[in-house]
Amino acid sequence: MSMFCYQCQEAANGTGCTQRGVCGKTSAVANIQDLLVHTLKGIALYNQRARELKLDTSAGDAFIMEGLFMTITNANFDYDAIVRTITEGLELRDKIKSEVMKTQEPKKRSLLDRLFGRGEGGSAVEPITADAATWRTPESKYDEKAKSVGVLATADEDVRSLRELITYGLKGMAAYAEHAYNLGSTKDDIFAFIEKALVATLDDTLSIDDLVALTLETGKFGVDVMALLDAANTSAYGNPEITEVNIGVRSNPAILISGHDLKDMERLLEQTDGTGVDVYTHSEMLPANYYPAFKKYDHFVGNYGNAWWKQQTEFASFNGPILFTTNCIVPPKSDEIRKRIYTTGASGFPGCTHIEMDSSGNKDFSAIIEHAKKCASPTEIETGKIVGGFAHAQVMQLADKVVDAVKSGAIRKFFVMAGCDGRMKSRDYYTEFAEKLPKDTVILTAGCAKYRYNKLGLGDIGGIPRVLDAGQCNDSYSLAVIALKLKEVFELNDINELPIAYNIAWYEQKAVIVLLALLSLGVKNIHLGPTLPAFLSPNVAKVLVENFGIGGITSVDEDMKMFLGV
Known part of the structure; x- marks a missing residue:
């Protein structure tokens, strides 16, 4: 087999994809994602140590979160982008390692030592020897290295199963944590748990019972991260309201926004305001229509189409450009549609324009707006309204x-x-x-x-x-x-x-x-x-x-x- 992936429901033959992902990712992308996860575990090992030493862990926290998000199904198909991320990760890992290794661990002193001022100073921190924390090889050999660190590197079937169940839970947790992070909301104990659990998947001394307990603890922090995101969304945009969402179209040129990130939704609505370009949601972005803060925009028209997997036909009839804020990408079959797809955040696809965040935390959507102005308005595929907005407050x-x-x-x-x-x-x-x-x-x-x-x-x-x-x-x-x-x-x-x-x-x-x-x-x-x-x-x-x-x-x-x- 040239790859092995079974993280999504469409795993080939109900067992796993071994030649190419049913999602559309190539074996090279599948393997390089495995190497990215392995690299993140190495960063987690040293970031966990840095946290114990009271050092700043924010750079490692954010990188691990974003890296895990990149490996979620249908998020990022861009091999080169993932390679660059791994290289950046190795540099960050070694930087954190350097900070950790030059820190003196406080000596444990007895009461008499403290009374008489004895034992000041510290002892050297022990280096970490796990492969995830030490491996280095030129980019040209990443593919070779990747084959040794994938899912099947864990021989015991039950240990492998629990390690992957935990890892996939962490990927979902990281996705939600990033949405909250983009709105300025974080919790250090969530980052600390993600790193603890990643490190635990490298620990061969843990029993099946230990891993089952960690799986349930992953669920506990899953509740915490969803509560964090809920508070971030509602603080920024108000509590969702019962809303009738238009599913028809208007005659203006338009942008279709997909994915989950409401901060990107806000940026796009702000930057398209007054431009003559309408905005429609697609698939998982539909609930943006329920938030009071977005209803003030007259050019926010409603929802176009259905779930993510129908995008091949729906993107063709939409006519304008599409912005992916997160996962949900289906590899486009035509160059014409590929040229209309823009990605941002953790998402990516080769041949599509990727919009980066600048050093000030802003994103410039002017390119997609100008693109939209040159396109025909959406072709209507249905009419009417659908009702939503039944979150807990409502x-x-x-x-x-x-x-x-x-x-x-x-x-x-x-x-x-x-x-x-x-x-x-x-x-x-x-x-x-x-x-x-x-x-x-x-x-x-x-x-x-x-x-x-x-x-x-x-x-x-x-x-x-x-x-x-x-x-x-x-x-x-x-x-x-x-x-x-x-x-x-x-x-x-x-x-x-x-x-x-x-x-x-x-x-x-x-x-x-x-x-x-x-x-x-x-x-x-x-x-x-x-x-x-x-x-x-x-x-x-x-x-x-x-x-x-x-x-x-x-x-x-x-x-x-x-x-x-x-």
Whole structure:
């Protein structure tokens, strides 16, 4: 095999991609991403030591976060950009190492030593010998080095499974941490945990039980990072509001913005204001329409299209340029579309223009704006409106109505159908499941999984829409907050006593951290589809089943009986 990757739901044959990623990444890109992760572990080793010595760790913290984000599925396909990042990482690692090695570790002194002033000074810091902290080779040999540090470098299947489960959770955590970071919100303990967990994946002395415990701890910090991002988003842009989002078009030239980063959304709206260029959201950027701060822009038109995987046809009909702020890229099949794609942040694709942040923390979108002015307006592909904006603050305003509906029996059950959409035909299951749900049930959703049912017109229950869209995948935090609040209102002892079922679609690593976060909150009996993760070994899957009731999906009719108890 020329590569091995099984981090996403579309892993070839349900086991792993070995020649080329189903996502479209080449074996060279897959391998060089493995080497980037290995390099980040080396930085983590020394940054962890620097933190213990009370040195400044901010440069290492940010680099590890951004580097992990680059390796998320569908984020960065640019081999040269990843090579440059590795080289920068090695330089940073060795700089941190230098600072650590010249620092004298304080000596531990007894009470008598302190009383008589003895033992001042310190002792030398011991060097770290792990390969991740020491390797060096010319860029021309990166490919060769990469083949020795990939997923299969861990021989034991169960240890490998847990190490990768933790790593994929950390990738999702890093993505959410970066969005908060871009809004000026950070928590040192989140950075410290990411580095601790990365280092732990190098430790051959850890037992299976140790790694299981670390997996659950990853989920705990997943809750923390989503809470951090939620606070950052709402502080900057207000609490999402119930909003009817236009899905038609106007006659002006326009830019389509995809991904998840709301700071980039803000920058683009500010810079396009008064230019005659409209802005539309695509896929995971749809929830930007729900934030009050963005509604003041008259040229912010609404949402164009559907989930990320339909972009090949939808980008062709949009006609204008597309800005990717994060992952969700499908390799473009035509040069014409490639020339209209711009990337920024952790995203990247060869042949596409990448917009960097300057030293002052600003981004100049003038090139994409001028490009848009030369393009035809979007071709209309649908008309009407879709409703969203049901994050936790908004739902809490409806709490009395929701509680009354549950108590009266008007609402029998809530179904959390959050997560990701994808290309596989088997994902039609989620559309059929939503259509067949009894009319006394409500769907709670977040992430692009909603595109499987948010345009079905499923109606409402006493004014409460039967599809409540909380927002992006990170807004699954809102769904957890809602569940915890309902547990409190109904005076229950266990969150699993609520009339809530979990039938979640997953695709990539942000969904992994959401899953681990839910497990850390004590949620059980979560069903994942359309397939269980390929990176779960049989023994690890058994642990999740026995301890948390994790399950897969079967047919819609059978699962409906199982969830509803009929």
